[in-house]
Amino acid sequence: MAAAGGGGAAACPPRVDILATRDVGAEPCFLLRLTQHGAAEASYFLKRFSELRALDGQLRAAAATRTWASEGAITSVPALPKQGAFGLRRALSTVGVGSFSQRQVETLTAYMEEVLKQIPSIAADPDLQEFFRGIESADVADMTGDQYDKFISDGEVMKEMLLELRSGRASLRAIEGYWRIEGTDALWQVEASGRACLDGTHRGEDCDVAVSEEDGARVISCPTGWRVDLDRSTDQKVRWTLPGHADIVWVREETSVAQERIRKLLTVRERLKRLGTVTIH
Known part of the structure; x- marks a missing residue:
């Protein structure tokens, strides 16, 4: 994250x-x-x-x-x-x-x-x-x-x-969809299962999102320690926090716009891969 x-x-x-x-x-x-x-x-x-x-x-x-x-x-x-x-x-x-x-x-x-x-x-x-x-x-x-x-x-x-x-924020359904990292063009997609992809590529289980219970309260987090600040998040903006680090803010992106951008990005990557310019992991 x-x-x-x-x-x-x-x-x-x-x-x-x-x-x-x-x-x-x-x-x-x-x-x-x-x-x-x-x-x-x-x-x-x-x-x-x-x-x-x-x-x-x-x-x-x-x-x-x-x-x-x-x-x-x-x-x-x-x-x-x-x-x-x-x-x-x-x-x-x-x-x-x-x-x-x-x-x-x-x-x-x-x-x-x-x-x-x-x-x-x-x-x-x-x-x-x-x-x-x-x-x-x-x-x-x-x-x-x-x-x-x-x-x-x-x-x-x-x-x-x-x-x-x-109310309604501590669920995978609330965070499902496409999110742009504030101040950048990078796009995260969170699937219904919690699987998370950055710019169309799955970055591994450490970046996947899960809901758990801590001291009787629901928590949205990923294995790297980042968690959603539910008090300061909305259905349009999600704030991720990790002690000792600056917050990361996600802004909800319209599905059609995000999908088109990712489609173009993946097309460019595939062309570069064929030319041997980049290696896709």
Whole structure:
């Protein structure tokens, strides 16, 4: 998989992906996924805009006390959009202007990337560590009635959002078809069986795709270790990940267009083979 469009090893600072948005109690909420150290495992959080705004204030106050030469610390905090802008975007999204919701995701993702690239891990910053701290049993025991109700409600909302994201994606049927590697002309074809061909040639079982179960969740992967990031994939775009490597993105290609391109490519290969110019493996 990596030989067909993937980059080499890459640094792995903490990463936060904003997967989805939803109004909860008349306030915009965001489903966040935190990954660290290039790990395949991830932690999920439901955060309200008010919580993000509070974090922004804490980071900004702490950064003001540091110098630009402070290593492994956040010294620069980008601008966080005001809630008024989100309110307008939510209102427009309710009448079908979905691009506004996407802009929210892109804006906040860029904000988190700018913050996190300055530190080696979440543990390096106490404010971020507290923001992304999981709820433990001792925390639940100390909750008031209202806090407990919010904890249960948020958990249900987060489960619903994850189910909506992943619905129908973890199957070979969802990935069957033709896919162009983003930024290239290379074409992968995934058959119903999971057999995968690159530009019309089967590259061996190491590149074939399979669905398996891990910790009760379905996973789409190939033997080389690459797996589909179901949270950030759609029926038109598939994102492959491997810890320590740059992501590979597949974009769905229309069947007739892909088949015609592969037909021409195979014809050229056959002619060159007859001339003894290339050897087809």
